Amino acid sequence: MLHVTGIRKRFGQTIALDGASLDVSPGEVVAVVGPSGSGKSTLLHCAAGILRPDGGEVAFDGRRIDALGEGDRSRLRRTSFGFVFQFGQLVPELTAAENIALPMMLGGARRRAALAEARRWLALLDRREVAGKRPGDLSGGEGQRVAVARALVHRPRLVFADEPTGSLDSLSGEHVMDILVRLAGDDGAGVVIVTHDPRVAAYAQRDVTVRDGRVVTPVAA
Amino acid sequence: MIGLAVSLLVGGGRRAAVRLALIVGGVAMGIVFLLGALAIGPARDRADARVTERHSPAGALPSDSRPALLWAAFQTTPTSVDGRDLEVLEVGATGPGAPAPLGAERVPAPGEVFVSPALDRLLRSDAGRVYRLRFPGRVDGTLGRAVLHDPDELVAMVGMPSAALDGATRITSWAAAGRAEADQNGGNTFNRRLVYLLVAVAVLVPIAVFVAASTRLGAAAREQRFAAMRLVGATPRQVAGGAAAEAAAAGLAGGVLGLVLALGLRTRAADVSIAGYSTFPADLSPPVWQVAAVLAATPGLAAAAALVSMRRIAVTPLGVRRRGSAGRPSAWRLIPLGLSWAELAVAVQLGDTLTEDGKLAALGVGFAGAILGIVVAGPWLVGALAGAVARVARRPGTLIAGRRLQAAPTTAFRAIGGAVLGVFAATAVLVYLPSHDHWSNGEAHVPSSVAAPVADAYVQVFRDGAPYARVHALARRLARLPGVEDVAAAADTRQGRALFAGCAEASRVLRVRVHCPARGVLADRSLGRRAGEPLTLRGARTSVGGILPTSAVSIVVPRGAVPAPPHPSVFLLATDGSLAAAQRVRAAVTASGLYGDVETAADEARFVPAPDPLRRQAELVLALMLSIAGCSLVVMMVEGVLERRRELAILAAAGTRPGSLRSAAALEILVPLGVASVASCVVGVLVTATLLRVRGIGLVIPWQALAELLAASALVGAAVLAIGLPVLGRAIGAENLRTE
Numbered sequence: 001m002l003h004v005t006g007i008r009k010r011f012g013q014t015i016a017l018d019g020a021s022l023d024v025s026p027g028e029v030v031a032v033v034g035p036s037g038s039g040k041s042t043l044l045h046c047a048a049g050i051l052r053p054d055g056g057e058v059a060f061d062g063r064r065i066d067a068l069g070e071g072d073r074s075r076l077r078r079t080s081f082g083f084v085f086q087f088g089q090l091v092p093e094l095t096a097a098e099n100i101a102l103p104m105m106l107g108g109a110r111r112r113a114a115l116a117e118a119r120r121w122l123a124l125l126d127r128r129e130v131a132g133k134r135p136g137d138l139s140g141g142e143g144q145r146v147a148v149a150r151a152l153v154h155r156p157r158l159v160f161a162d163e164p165t166g167s168l169d170s171l172s173g174e175h176v177m178d179i180l181v182r183l184a185g186d187d188g189a190g191v192v193i194v195t196h197d198p199r200v201a202a203y204a205q206r207d208v209t210v211r212d213g214r215v216v217t218p219v220a221a
Numbered sequence: 222m223i224g225l226a227v228s229l230l231v232g233g234g235r236r237a238a239v240r241l242a243l244i245v246g247g248v249a250m251g252i253v254f255l256l257g258a259l260a261i262g263p264a265r266d267r268a269d270a271r272v273t274e275r276h277s278p279a280g281a282l283p284s285d286s287r288p289a290l291l292w293a294a295f296q297t298t299p300t301s302v303d304g305r306d307l308e309v310l311e312v313g314a315t316g317p318g319a320p321a322p323l324g325a326e327r328v329p330a331p332g333e334v335f336v337s338p339a340l341d342r343l344l345r346s347d348a349g350r351v352y353r354l355r356f357p358g359r360v361d362g363t364l365g366r367a368v369l370h371d372p373d374e375l376v377a378m379v380g381m382p383s384a385a386l387d388g389a390t391r392i393t394s395w396a397a398a399g400r401a402e403a404d405q406n407g408g409n410t411f412n413r414r415l416v417y418l419l420v421a422v423a424v425l426v427p428i429a430v431f432v433a434a435s436t437r438l439g440a441a442a443r444e445q446r447f448a449a450m451r452l453v454g455a456t457p458r459q460v461a462g463g464a465a466a467e468a469a470a471a472g473l474a475g476g477v478l479g480l481v482l483a484l485g486l487r488t489r490a491a492d493v494s495i496a497g498y499s500t501f502p503a504d505l506s507p508p509v510w511q512v513a514a515v516l517a518a519t520p521g522l523a524a525a526a527a528l529v530s531m532r533r534i535a536v537t538p539l540g541v542r543r544r545g546s547a548g549r550p551s552a553w554r555l556i557p558l559g560l561s562w563a564e565l566a567v568a569v570q571l572g573d574t575l576t577e578d579g580k581l582a583a584l585g586v587g588f589a590g591a592i593l594g595i596v597v598a599g600p601w602l603v604g605a606l607a608g609a610v611a612r613v614a615r616r617p618g619t620l621i622a623g624r625r626l627q628a629a630p631t632t633a634f635r636a637i638g639g640a641v642l643g644v645f646a647a648t649a650v651l652v653y654l655p656s657h658d659h660w661s662n663g664e665a666h667v668p669s670s671v672a673a674p675v676a677d678a679y680v681q682v683f684r685d686g687a688p689y690a691r692v693h694a695l696a697r698r699l700a701r702l703p704g705v706e707d708v709a710a711a712a713d714t715r716q717g718r719a720l721f722a723g724c725a726e727a728s729r730v731l732r733v734r735v736h737c738p739a740r741g742v743l744a745d746r747s748l749g750r751r752a753g754e755p756l757t758l759r760g761a762r763t764s765v766g767g768i769l770p771t772s773a774v775s776i777v778v779p780r781g782a783v784p785a786p787p788h789p790s791v792f793l794l795a796t797d798g799s800l801a802a803a804q805r806v807r808a809a810v811t812a813s814g815l816y817g818d819v820e821t822a823a824d825e826a827r828f829v830p831a832p833d834p835l836r837r838q839a840e841l842v843l844a845l846m847l848s849i850a851g852c853s854l855v856v857m858m859v860e861g862v863l864e865r866r867r868e869l870a871i872l873a874a875a876g877t878r879p880g881s882l883r884s885a886a887a888l889e890i891l892v893p894l895g896v897a898s899v900a901s902c903v904v905g906v907l908v909t910a911t912l913l914r915v916r917g918i919g920l921v922i923p924w925q926a927l928a929e930l931l932a933a934s935a936l937v938g939a940a941v942l943a944i945g946l947p948v949l950g951r952a953i954g955a956e957n958l959r960t961e
C-alpha cells in the first residue's frame with residue numbers, strides 16, 4: 001500500500017535521510033526504531049507527505065505522492081492518513097469530543113453528526129465522561145487516547161505515530177498502544193510507529209531500524 | 222541583581238529582543254502623548270495671550286509724553302485673503318525712539334508693510350500674487366512669533382502716518398502691557414487643561430494595553446528561564462527583583478526615547494497641528510518639573526507593574542504555575558452600563574426641573590459611567606458572543622476561533638479596548654455636532670446661506686468720528702479703481718438697505734433689470750408692501766411704485782423720489798468680477814483710514830469654511846486609538862500564533878487546509894473588533910441621544926459618518942490580518958513539529 005524507496009533528505013548541511021526505504025501493507029503494524037537523531041521522524045514525515053524528499057520515491061496506492069502539490073498532499077493526509085504525536089496535538093480550547101470531531105468537520109461532515117461519532121469513539125475508549133473536558137483537564141494517558149481517537153475517527157487507511165507514548169508511564173503507554181493497534185486493526189488500517197521503547201515496538205509485526213539516515217534491517221520480517 | 226537583570230535582558234534570543242523593543246517603543250509612544258498633552262495647554266495659553274495683547278495692549282498713561290508707538294488692531298474688521306481670515310495691524314510712530322511693535326524690529330514707515338511668514342508665502346505664490354494689490358506699500362519685513370497666534374496665521378502690519386491713527390493705542394513700553402489679562406481666563410484655562418489631560422489619559426489606556434500585550438511576547442520562554450534560575454539557586458526575591466530591574470530599565474529606555482521623539486516632533490510642530498492648528502515649537506514647552514516627573518515616574522511604574530504581574534505566577538525550580546484561573550466573565554458585568562443608562566434616563570425624566578449645573582453633573586456622571594460600563598461589559602459581550610458562535614459553528618475554523626475567544630474573552634477584549642473607547646467617543650462627537658448644528662440653525666431661523674448675493678462688492682464704512690471728507694474721498698477713489706465699473710450709494714434705513722440710484726445704474730450694480738416706476742420707490746417682496754401702498758423713508762413720505770426682482774437690497778430709490786443722504790455709509794459696486802478688482806476695493810478701504818466692512822463676490826467664492834476643530838480633534842484621537850489598538854492586536858495575534866505553533870503545525874500536518882487555520886486566526890481578531898465596534902457605536906448613539914434629550918436638542922444621526930467610522934475600524938482589522946497572517950503561514954511549517 002505504501003512504498004518508500006531510497007529517499008534522501010537534507011537540512012542545510014545535515015543529511016537526515018540517505019536512501020531510506022520502507023513498505024507497509026494494509027493492516028500491518030510497523031515499528032521504526034533507532035538511535036536519536038538517526039532520521040526516524042524525518043522518514044515518517046516524508047512517508048506521510050508532510051515533507052517532500054530531495055530524492056527517491058514515495059508511492060501510496062501506486063500514486064507518487066512526493067510529486068503531488070501541497071494542496072493535494074494536504075487532502076491526502078486529511079482523508080487517508082491519521083496522525084498521533086507525542087504531545088501538543090489537541091487544540092486546548094476545544095473539548096475532547098470537539099477535538100475528535102475536528103477531522104470529520106474538516107472533511108465536511110455536519111457538526112452534529114461529527115460530535116455524535118466522536119462520542120461513540122469515546123465510548124469505545126471507555127472514556128465517555130471526558131467528552132466535555134478540555135485537554136488541560138485530561139491526564140496524559142487520557143489525552144493520548146483522545147489523540148488516537150482523533151487519528152482514527154475518519155477511518156484513515158494508514159496511521160502515523162511519532163513517539164505516541166513518549167511522555168506516558170508504561171501502564172498508560174500500554175493502554176494507548178492497545179487501543180491504537182486494536183482499533184486500527186478493526187478497520188484494516190496500516191500503522192507506522194516511531195519509537196524508542198522496545199515494549200512499544202513489541203506491538204508491531206515487524207521492526208525497521210534506522211541508522212544514519214538508512215534502514216539497516218532487511219525489509220522482510 | 223543588576224547582573225541578573227542584564228542576563229535576563231540579553232539571554233532571551235530574538236523574541237525577547239523584539240519584546241523589549243516593543244515595550245520600549247510603547248512606553249516611548251506613551252511618553253510622547255503625555256508630554257504632548259502637557260504641552261498643548263500652555264502652548265494654547267501662550268498663543269491666546271499674544272492675541273489678547275495684540276488686540277488690546279495696555280496703553281501709556283496720558284501723562285507719559287515719551288515718543289509712542291501708535292497701535293491700531295482692528296480686530297472686529299472681518300477681512301479675508303484667499304478665503305482665510307486676515308488681520309491687519311496699523312502702526313505708526315509719534316517720533317524717533319518709539320518702541321518697536323510686537324514681532325517686528327522697527328516701526329514700519331508709512332507705506333511699508335510687514336507680513337507674517339504664511340502671508341509672505343501666499344503673496345509670493347503664483348495664485349496669491351493678486352493679493353499684493355491689497356498692500357500697495359512695499360512688503361519688506363517679516364513678523365515674528367511675538368505678534369502671531371500660530372505660524373499659519375495671516376497678519377499684515379501696515380505702517381501709517383501718525384496723523385491717520387487718531388483712535389490708536391499709544392504705547393511707550395511693552396513691558397507692562399498684557400499682564401492684566403493673563404489670569405482673567407484662569408478658570409477657562411483650567412478646564413481646557415483638564416480636557417487635554419483626560420484625552421491624554423484616554424489615549425494612554427490603549428498604549429498601556431499595548432505595552433502589556435508586548436510583555437506577553439515570549440513570556441513562556443522567559444518564565445522558563447526564571448524557573449531555571451530558581452533551579453540553580455536564585456531566591457524568589459532575586460527573580461522578582463531581576464524582573465523588576467528589567468522592567469525599570471525598559472521603562473527608562475522608553476522614557477528617554479519618548480523624550481527624544483517628543484523633542485524631534487516639536488521641531489516639526491508647525492506641520493503637525495496637534496492643537497487643531499500649527500504651533501510654534503517654542504510654544505510647546507511644558508513646565509520642566511512636569512517633564513521631569515513623567516520621566517522619573519516611568520521606570521518606577523514599569524517596575525511596579527512587573528512585580529504585580531510576577532505575583533500572578535508562581536515560579537518554582539520545577540516550572541511556572543499560574544495562580545488562580547480567570548473565571549468566565551458573567552452577565553453581572555452589564556450592571557454598570559445599565560446603571561449609567563438608568564441615571565441618564567432619570568435625568569431625561571427630570572428634564573427641566575434640574576438646574577443647569579445639575580444637568581451637567583448628571584450628564585458627566587452618565588457619560589463617564591457609560592465609558593466604564595463599556596469597559597466592564599466588553600469581556601462578557603465578547604465571551605457570550607464567542608460562545609454562541611462556537612455552539613453553532615459549522616466550520617472547524619469558526620469553532621476553534623469561538624472556543625479560543627470564549628476561553629479568554631478578557632484578553633481578547635483588552636486588545637480592542639482602545640479601539641472601542643475611540644469609537645464610542647467619536648460616535649458621541651459625530652452625533653452631537655450635526656444635532657447641535659441642526660438645532661441651533663432651526664432656532665435662529667437663519668437660512669443656510671446667510672450672505673445673499675450682493676452685487677459684486679459692497680463697502681460699509683463706520684465713520685466713528687472721522688471727517689466726512691474721508692468718506693467722500695473713498696467714494697471717489699473706489700470709482701476710479703481699475704476693474705470697478707460703477708459705485709452706487711446706499712443707506713441703511715429702518716426699512717432696510719436702500720439704494721439711491723437711477724434705474725440704469727441700479728440694474729448694473731444689482732445685476733438684474735430694474736424698471737423704474739413712474740413715481741415712488743421699488744420695494745423688495747420681503748418688505749410685505751403691495752404696489753401703491755404708502756411708505757415713509759428717511760422721514761420723507763413716498764409710496765411703493767413697484768416690486769424689486771431681487772432681495773440684495775430692500776429698496777431702490779430712483780433719483781428724486783426721496784432725497785439721497787448727503788453722506789452715504791454704504792456703497793454697492795459693479796466690477797469686472799475679478800479677484801484683482803476685489804483686492805483693490807479692499808486696499809482702498811484700508812487706505813482710507815476708515816473702519817470698514819467689505820464683502821466681495823470674488824472673495825466670497827473662495828471662502829472655505831474651517832473644519833470644526835472639535836470634530837477634527839475627535840477624528841485625530843480616534844485615528845490614534847484605532848492605530849494603537851491595531852498594534853496591540855498585531856502583537857497579540859503574532860504571540861497567539863507563535864505560542865501555538867506546534868499545535869498549528871500538527872493540524873497542518875494532519876491535512877487541515879491552511880485556509881481553515883487562517884480563518885480561525887482571522888475570526889479571533891475580527892469577531893471581537895467587529896462586535897465591540899458596533900456595540901460601542903450603538904451605545905455611543907444611545908448615550909448621546911439621551912444627552913441631547915436632556916438639553917432639549919433633537920437627534921440627527923449622521924449615518925454616513927458612522928458608517929465611515931465603522932469602516933475605519935474594519936480597516937484596522939484588515940491591516941492587522943495583513944501583518945499577522947503571513948506569520949501564521951510561517952508558523953505551520955513542518956519544522957515546528959520537532960520537539961524542542
Ligand SMILES: Nc1ncnc2c1ncn2[C@@H]1O[C@H](COP(=O)(O)OP(=O)(O)OP(=O)(O)O)[C@@H](O)[C@H]1O
Binds near residue numbers: 015955
Ligand atoms: N527542520 C530541520 N532543520 C534542520 N535539521 C533538522 C530538521 N529536522 C531534522 N533535522 C536533523 O535531521 C537529523 C534527523 O532528525 P530526526 O528528527 O529525523 O531524528 P530522530 O531519529 O527522529 O531523532 P529522535 O529520536 O531524537 O526524535 C537530525 O540530525 C536533526 O538535527
Ligand SMILES: [Mg+2]
Binds near residue numbers: 040041042
Ligand atoms: Mg524524532
